[in-house]
Amino acid sequence: MVNQTNNPAINIKNLKCHYGDKLALDDINLTVAEREILVIMGHSGSGKSTLFKNVLGLVTPTAGVVEVLGRDISKLKKKELYELRKSVGVAFQNGALFSSLSVRENIELPLREHTRLDDSTIQIMTMMKLAQMNLVGHEDLMPAQLSGGMLKRAGLARAVIMDPKLLFFDEPSAGLDPVTSAELDQLILQLRDALNMSIIIITHELESAFNVADRITILDRGKQILTGTREEVRASDDKRIVNMLGRKVRDEAIDAEAYLDSLTKGRSK
Amino acid sequence: MTLALTSNVKNYLLDLVERLGRSGIFLISGLWRIFTPPYRLPPLIKQIYFIGSRSLLVIVVAGIFVGMVVALQFYDTLVRFGSVSLLGAAVGLSLMRELGPVITALVVIGRVGSAICAEIGIMRNESQIDALECMAIDPYRYLIAPRLLAALISTPLLTAVFITVGIGGGYFVGVVLFEVSPGSYFIGMYDAVLWQDIIMGATKSLVFGLIMIWVATAKGFFLHLDKSGSHGSEGVSKVTTDTVVLSSIAMLYADYIVSSLIL
Numbered sequence: 001m002v003n004q005t006n007n008p009a010i011n012i013k014n015l016k017c018h019y020g021d022k023l024a025l026d027d028i029n030l031t032v033a034e035r036e037i038l039v040i041m042g043h044s045g046s047g048k049s050t051l052f053k054n055v056l057g058l059v060t061p062t063a064g065v066v067e068v069l070g071r072d073i074s075k076l077k078k079k080e081l082y083e084l085r086k087s088v089g090v091a092f093q094n095g096a097l098f099s100s101l102s103v104r105e106n107i108e109l110p111l112r113e114h115t116r117l118d119d120s121t122i123q124i125m126t127m128m129k130l131a132q133m134n135l136v137g138h139e140d141l142m143p144a145q146l147s148g149g150m151l152k153r154a155g156l157a158r159a160v161i162m163d164p165k166l167l168f169f170d171e172p173s174a175g176l177d178p179v180t181s182a183e184l185d186q187l188i189l190q191l192r193d194a195l196n197m198s199i200i201i202i203t204h205e206l207e208s209a210f211n212v213a214d215r216i217t218i219l220d221r222g223k224q225i226l227t228g229t230r231e232e233v234r235a236s237d238d239k240r241i242v243n244m245l246g247r248k249v250r251d252e253a254i255d256a257e258a259y260l261d262s263l264t265k266g267r268s269k
Numbered sequence: 270m271t272l273a274l275t276s277n278v279k280n281y282l283l284d285l286v287e288r289l290g291r292s293g294i295f296l297i298s299g300l301w302r303i304f305t306p307p308y309r310l311p312p313l314i315k316q317i318y319f320i321g322s323r324s325l326l327v328i329v330v331a332g333i334f335v336g337m338v339v340a341l342q343f344y345d346t347l348v349r350f351g352s353v354s355l356l357g358a359a360v361g362l363s364l365m366r367e368l369g370p371v372i373t374a375l376v377v378i379g380r381v382g383s384a385i386c387a388e389i390g391i392m393r394n395e396s397q398i399d400a401l402e403c404m405a406i407d408p409y410r411y412l413i414a415p416r417l418l419a420a421l422i423s424t425p426l427l428t429a430v431f432i433t434v435g436i437g438g439g440y441f442v443g444v445v446l447f448e449v450s451p452g453s454y455f456i457g458m459y460d461a462v463l464w465q466d467i468i469m470g471a472t473k474s475l476v477f478g479l480i481m482i483w484v485a486t487a488k489g490f491f492l493h494l495d496k497s498g499s500h501g502s503e504g505v506s507k508v509t510t511d512t513v514v515l516s517s518i519a520m521l522y523a524d525y526i527v528s529s530l531i532l
Contacts, residue, residue, distance in 0.1 A: 056403055082405040090403035096396040100388075110404045113411075158404075168403075 007070055008033050009166050009198035010055060015064035017050055024050040026222045028064070032166075037192060037199045039209040041244065042219035048202045051219065052168060055200070056090065057081050069165060086114055089159030089197075093171040095151035097143040097158070104130075104139040107158045114162065129157040132194075133187065149180040153187070160191060167197045173205040185211040206245060218244065284496060291494070292487045295413075299486070302407070302414035312415040320381050320416075321423030325430065331376055332369075332431040336438025339363055344447050353447075357454035358461030360439035365462055365470045369432040371524055374477035377424055378516050382485040385416060386512040389489025390505040398490070413486050417479075424478025425471055432470065469531045476527055477520045484516040 010032040017025040025047045032038045042048050053059040054066055057073045066073050071084055097106045104126055111122045130136050133153040138146065146154060152172060159167060172188065173181040185208050192199055203209050209216060210230050217227040220240050226233060233241065343359040389412060392398050401408045436458070443449040488508040495504060 058399060058402060082407070085403060085405035088403070090400065092396045092400055094395060096400035098397055098400075099391070099395075109406070113404070113406050 008067075009036070009069060010200070011065075011067040012055070013065045013067075015051075015054060015066060016062045017047075017054055017059060018062045019050075024222050025054065025061075028219075028224050030217060030224070030227060032198050032200060034198055035192060035196055037188070037201065037212050037214045039201045039203060039213035039216045040219065041203060041206075041209055041216060043204075043244070045221070046219040047222040048219055049170075050222075052170065052200075052202055056088070056168065057085070086110075086162060087165045089162065089164035089167045091152070091156045091159040091167065091169045091172070093174055095143065095146075095155035097151065097154055099143050102140050102142055103135065103146070103154050106143070106154060107139075107161055110158065110162050125161065129161055132191075133157045148175050149177075149184065152176070152184060156187070156191075160195060160197075163195055165197060167191070167199045169199065169201045171203055172201060173203060173208040178207075181205065181208055182211070184208075188212050291491060292483070295487045295490065296483050298409045299413040299417045299483075302410040303418050309415070312411070313418055316415045316419030317423055319384075320377070320419050321426060324377055324380055324423070324427055327376055327380060328373060328427045328431050329434050331372060332434035333438040333441075335368055335372055335431075336360065336364065336435030336440075337442045339368065339435070340439035340442035344443055344449070353449055354453040355457055355461075356439070356443045356449050357456070357458035360443070360454075361436060361458035361462045362466060364432045364435045364439075365466045366528075367524075369428050369435060370470050370473035370477055371520070373428040373431045373474065374424065374481060374520050375517060377420075377427065377478070378481050378485075378513055378520065381420070382481045382512050382516050383509045385482070386485040386489040387505055387509045389486055390492040390508050391489075393489060393492045394501060394505065408490075413490070416486055417482050420478045420482035421475060424481070425474040428470065428474035465531065469527070472531065473524060473527050476523050480519050480523055481516045484519065485512045488512045488515075 008031040010030065012028055012030040015025055015028040015030075016023070028047075028051060030038075040048050040051060050059065054061050055068060055073075057066075057068075057076070061074060068084060069087055071080070073081060073084065076084060097103070098109070101109070107126050107129060108122050111117060111125060115122075117125075126139070127136070130139055133156060135150065135153055135157065138150060138154075143151060143154070156169070156172075159169075169188065172184050176184065188199060188201070189212055191197065199212075201209070201212065213230055215227060215229055216233045218225050218233065218241055225238055225240055226236055228236075234245070236242070340356060340360050343356055343363075344353065347353050347355055347359065389398075392412070398408050398412070401411055440451070440454060444451045444454055488511055489505075492504050492508050493500065495508065497507065
């Protein structure tokens with residue numbers, strides 16, 4: 001399914017990123033092959049969103065190289081970066097739909113801005129994406145009238161309207177019920193097969209991650225602690241990964257007294 | 270103590286310079302997009318409708334009452350000196366040179382500035398501006414330039430409407446209620462108001478429109494960089510209040526500068 005032989009869709013080498021004095025990402029090395037689904041996991045503050053922003057060129061790395069579709073984005077001029085972004089789709093956690101535009105207008109927006117297609121072609125393409133996302137009949141609603149799952153699907157429709165080679169999806173399952181979440185996972189797999197895209201997903205949801213991932217990268221406090229297949233992640237002995245997967249940490253007893261002391265230290269009179 | 274004070278002053282000044290620089294680059298970037306292709310008419314018309322057309326009613330109402338009050342006050346003063354024939358000139362000059370541009374700008378700041386700042390601030394909060402960047406859509410061209418140009422077109426037009434209905438309101442009080450001769454009302458105004466006064470009014474309305482839209486869009490756009498750290502709905506509320514306060518004060522300061530340059 002994954003094409004490892006060709007040029008990778010994303011190639012990150014020794015990436016470091018600081019926010020002021022704070023090191024947000026430390027020595028990240030990552031490749032995403034064509035048609036591969038890579039899931040990035042980690043606790044809040046682990047650097048997932050910063051990595052996402054670095055790859056999209058929204059943040060400039062302190063050191064290292066980020067190649068997206070064969071282009072080193074730190075060397076691109078703004079115009080070239082915008083040109084590259086036309087081949088990249090981004091679906092945000094909350095959909096990030098424009099509240100003053102209807103669902104249809106939101107989905108059409110990239111086509112209207114970047115192509116000279118006539119109205120009827122744009123409408124046909126939009127309806128195809130709406131059908132793919134199971135949103136037909138909701139196209140004239142405003143974003144405020146949509147449920148959480150529909151917002152994510154509408155955001156996804158807008159992200160793939162230009163048939164990108166690379167899709168980023170931020171927290172697809174966050175705030176969704178298990179059934180809707182599973183449907184969205186299925187949709188992501190269908191999209192990868194239909195559009196031959198590489199997909200990067202940021203998520204906290206273990207079930208969703210293991211449903212869709214070809215490989216999983218786990219970040220902790222800005223460091224990449226593991227990148228591997230689902231089986232490799234499941235088999236990992238790393239305490240942080242074991243904790244994240246919800247399994248009991250082996251060979252480590254919790255000292256409740258010491259833990260309470262650490263919480264109350266300096267507060268007792 | 271002194272060291273801490275010096276450090277605080279230094280940090281404040283650095284922050285001020287940073288904000289001024291950022292806002293200056295923001296304005297230049299927005300204005301640059303107005304004059305460079307591609308030119309898009311629909312977003313401009315939408316913004317002119319929002320800023321201009323939808324402010325029309327409140328401007329007309331404000332203009333009528335301000336014109337009436339000005340005529341009433343001047344009539345009461347002029348009648349003491351037996352110079353009621355100067356009523357038209359007094360109403361015309363005060364509306365044209367000062368009250369028209371200032372009160373129109375204050376109304377527009379309250380109605381439009383706050384709304385635009387809140388709209389862009391919410392877009393920033395909900396990652397909609399990041400989404401534009403990710404879709405390779407330049408937010409300056411898509412969001413800022415149409416609003417800047419629409420404000421530069423709409424504010425002088427609203428000021429003209431305000432002055433016109435204000436003169437009408439003054440006519441009602443002076444001519445209809447106090448029986449000043451209609452001829453002396455209009456001829457006095459015609460003789461007193463010079464091109465210089467019209468240029469002053471037009472310049473002020475243009476400058477005030479620019480200040481209002483600059484402050485409103487920049488405050489919303491840079492909501493995430495606000496050093497006070499308030500984001501979410503609290504952040505939007507804060508920058509909206511800041512917009513109204515800052516643009517009102519900046520507008521009054523600019524009023525003095527423009528008056529002193531032209532007079």
